Amino acid sequence: xxxxxxxxxxxxxxxxxxxxxxxxxxxxxxxxxxxxxxxxxxxxxxxxxxxxxxxxxxxxxxxxxxxxxxxxxxxxxxxxxxxxxxxxxxxxxxxxxxxxxxxxxxxxxxxxxxxxxxxxxxxxxxxxxxxxxxxxxxxxxxxxxxxxxxxxxxxxxxxxxxxxxxxxxxxxxxxxxxxxxxxxxxxxxxxxxxxxxxxxxxxxxxxxxxxxxxxxxxxxxxxxxxxxxxxxxxxxxxxxxxxxxxxxxxxxxxxxxxxxxxxxxxxxxxxxxxxxxxxxxxxxxxxxxxxxxxxxxxxxxxxxxxxxxxxxxxxxxxxxxxxxxxxxxxxxxxxxxxxxxxxxxxxxxxxxxxxxxxxxxxxxxxxxxxxxxxxxxxxxxxxxxxxxxxxxxxxxxxxxxxxxxxxxxxxxxxxxxxxxxxxxxxxxxxxxxxxxxxxxxx
Ligand SMILES: C[S@@+](CC[C@H](N)C(=O)[O-])C[C@H]1O[C@@H](n2cnc3c(N)ncnc32)[C@H](O)[C@@H]1O
Ligand code: SF4
Numbered sequence: 073x074x075x076x077x078x079x080x081x082x083x084x085x086x087x088x089x090x091x092x093x094x095x096x097x098x099x100x101x102x103x104x105x106x107x108x109x110x111x112x113x114x115x116x117x118x119x120x121x122x123x124x125x126x127x128x129x130x131x132x133x134x135x136x137x138x139x140x141x142x143x144x145x146x147x148x149x150x151x152x153x154x155x156x157x158x159x160x161x162x163x164x165x166x167x168x169x170x171x172x173x174x175x176x177x178x179x180x181x182x183x184x185x186x187x188x189x190x191x192x193x194x195x196x197x198x199x200x201x202x203x204x205x206x207x208x209x210x211x212x213x214x215x216x217x218x219x220x221x222x223x224x225x226x227x228x229x230x231x232x233x234x235x236x237x238x239x240x241x242x243x244x245x246x247x248x249x250x251x252x253x254x255x256x257x258x259x260x261x262x263x264x265x266x267x268x269x270x271x272x273x274x275x276x277x278x279x280x281x282x283x284x285x286x287x288x289x290x291x292x293x294x295x296x297x298x299x300x301x302x303x304x305x306x307x308x309x310x311x312x313x314x315x316x317x318x319x320x321x322x323x324x325x326x327x328x329x330x331x332x333x334x335x336x337x338x339x340x341x342x343x344x345x346x347x348x349x350x351x352x353x354x355x356x357x358x359x360x361x362x363x364x365x366x367x368x369x370x371x372x373x374x375x376x377x378x379x380x381x382x383x384x385x386x387x388x389x390x391x392x393x394x395x396x397x398x399x400x401x402x403x404x405x406x407x408x409x410x411x412x413x414x415x416x417x418x419x420x421x422x423x424x425x426x427x428x429x430x431x432x433x434x435x436x437x438x439x440x441x442x443x444x445x446x447x448x449x450x451x452x453x454x455x456x457x458x459x460x461x462x463x464x465x466x467x468x469x470x471x472x473x474x475x476x477x478x479x480x481x482x483x484x485x486x487x488x489x490x491x492x493x494x495x496x497x498x499x500x501x502x503x504x505x506x507x508x509x510x511x512x513x514x
Contacts, residue, residue, distance in 0.1 A: 076485070079470060080332055083492045088501070089352070090443055090494050091375045092394070092401055093436035098500035099426035103400045107427070108420065109166050111397035115384040119171030119202055123376060124156060124193075125390030127180040127408060130215065133237075133249045134319040135279060137308050139392035140180040141408055149189045155415045157196050159389050162420060169200045173382035177209040184212075187219035194227050204382065206230055210274075213259050214251055225266045231361075232263055233272035234299075238279055239290040246280035246324055253293055260297050270360055273299040277334040278307030280324035287334050288341070295345040301362055302347060302355040303377060304338050306331065351443055352490060354378050371444040378444070391421075400427040431455065431499065439494045442480075446487060450478040455499040463496040 088095035103111060112120075127141045128148065163170060175197060185193065194207070207229035211220070213236070224232070236256060237249060244250050263271055273294055277287065294302065309325065311317040326334060339349070347355035348363045354377065356363040365371040365380035372381040375394045386396040391411040394403045402425035405411040414421035428436070434451050441448030454460060464480070467473045472486035473493060482490060495501060 076336075076488070077329070077332075079472075079485075079489065080329075082470075083489050084328065085492075087491045087495050088498070089491065090439050091373060091377070092396070093428075093439050094426065094432060094498075094500045096403070096424075098504075099401065099424055101427045102422065102425035103402060103427050105420050105422070108395075108397065108400065108402055108422070108425070111400045111427075112163075112385055112387070112395075113167065115398040116167065116170060119173040119383050120385045120387050121174045121176070121381060121383045122172050122197060123176050123178060123386060123388040123393055123395075124182075124197065125178055125180065125388065125393045125404075126152075126182045126184060127391050128152075128184040129179070129181045129212070130184065131248070132316055133247055134316055135237075135247050135276065135307060135309075136316060137310065137314050138180065139406055146184075146186065149185050153185075153189060153193050153196075155412055156193065156389050158415050159421065160197060162418075163387060170387075171200050171202055172198050173202045173204060174206045174208070176207075176376060178376065179210055181212045181215060182209050183216045183220050187217065187223045190220060191223045191227065194223075194229075198227070202382075206382065208233065210235065213256050216259060218262065221262055221266050225268070230269040231272070232268050232270070233274060233301075233303075234259070236273045236294070237276045238282060238287070239293050240281070240286040242281045243279050243286065246320065248319070257297065260299075270301060271299045272301035272303060273297075274303045274305065275338070276305050276307050277338060278309070278326055278331045280320050282326055282334060283330070284333060284337060287338065291338055291341045295341065298345075300357045300360045302342060304335070304342070304353050304355065306335065306353065349487065350378055351446075351487075366444070369445060373440060373443050399433070401425050435497055435499060438497050442482065442490055442494045442497075446482040446490075448480050450480060452478075454497065456502050459502065460496050467493060467496075 125139065127139055129140045129142055130144050132142045175194065182190065198205070205228065207224070207227060208231035209224060209229060210233045213234050234256065237247065238244060239253050260271065275290070275294065309317060342355040343349065346357065348358055350356050350362055350366055354362070361380055362371070362378060370380050372379050374381070374386060374396060384398045388395040388404060391404055391408050392406040394401060402422045405414060405421045405423045411421045438448050438451065464473065464475060467486065468475055471483055472489050473483060474481045482493065486493060
């Protein structure tokens with residue numbers, strides 16, 4: 073069997089993270105308002121999950137690839153909340169009061185909002201909730217106050233995610249995000265005093281100046297603080313697309329081999345500290361809801377990463393938010409001004425979307441199995457069946473999967489390459505490769 077380094081060399085190539093199928097670059101056939109509403113209607117009898125995007129941050133982190141607007145002007149809060157509520161009202165007008173089974177506040181920085189404004193927003197969105205309602209929020213430790221935690225507790229939020237990234241002062245300096253350990257320590261203590269159900273830490277590997285010794289120290293501190301969940305993201309470095317990343321000097325970044333070393337070391341240290349491997353880049357304590365979702369085969373993957381989805385429909389409010397009706401996707405305008413303009417004109421702020429075909433839905437199920445359950449059931453008559461079979465044979469030879477009749481299982485080694493395994497079923501990707509492989513004939 074090949075060594076892991078040889079396999080990394082063989083399989084390391086750009087590929088989708090499969091937070092939707094098809095991935096956004098392959099979306100076509102954007103549903104228009106009436107069609108979108110009819111799709112939502114079809115699947116929303118048992119309520120919906122809500123994602124709400126708060127784009128504001130006070131200070132720019134140079135690595136950041138999220139949709140955000142940097143400002144210190146907090147007078148924008150009220151007007152923005154009114155836009156979100158107007159967007160939500162469009163759904164209420166169409167469907168009457170929709171039951172909200174879960175609400176996730178992401179960003180940008182939801183704790184940019186004052187505690188009072190945060191309270192007003194959450195209360196306005198959750199008039200009708202199910203008894204199983206779960207509230208979760210992404211928090212920047214630098215802007216999260218006692219007042220925010222009091223509001224979140226009062227409104228029965230359960231899951232708090234902290235943006236940590238790295239504890240090394242040299243790395244923090246190089247990414248323009250100074251966040252001392254004691255600030256995080258004190259916040260974690262407060263969150264524990266409030267008895268929230270789950271604390272997640274976002275960490276990134278592949279940042280400038282990160283090396284084995286520095287990341288070992290970061291992970292030692294992380295393990296001592298003992299969050300319930302860890303998202304350990306690879307730094308998505310796309311300076312040609314994300315202008316602020318040009319502020320990071322290229323020669324301070326670890327090489328591809330060093331990045332893998334950092335990830336493998338992190339993984340080893342998290343497992344030794346009692347975390348379980350959830351799937352791509354995520355680790356959870358065994359009693360955490362996400363690991364339980366994995367064990368009980370309820371784990372799902374969408375634009376927020378791994379989730380235990382509560383509903384068949386996800387409605388995303390705010391700029392850049394993505395919604396999923398169970399048969400189609402839409403993404404809102406990314407630009408704050410364009411989003412605002414659409415809402416003020418009483419339009420849904422749809423910028424692009426996709427209506428899934430039957431073969432998209434079959435492929436989605438197959439890929440979700442690989443990403444969430446480390447196993448999947450092959451369907452007959454997939455497009456490119458010959459090419460798929462050939463690739464699967466090579467995955468078996470490399471010790472990445474086992475195949476028994478139509479059941480595919482990832483080995484431990486195969487989990488490192490789950491994106492490559494998923495890619496072999498991605499017919500949109502194959503269509504694209506086929507169309508660029510040959511030159512025009514006329
Ligand atoms: C919206 S932020 C989290 C909340 C808050 N804004 C904060 O930073 O504390 C979402 C997460 O995306 C991750 N992230 C942002 N840009 C990234 C990039 N270029 N590559 C990998 N992860 C990134 C970071 O881990 C960040 O915590
Ligand atoms: S990482 Fe978070 S706080 Fe930093 S700029 Fe991005 S969204 Fe804002």
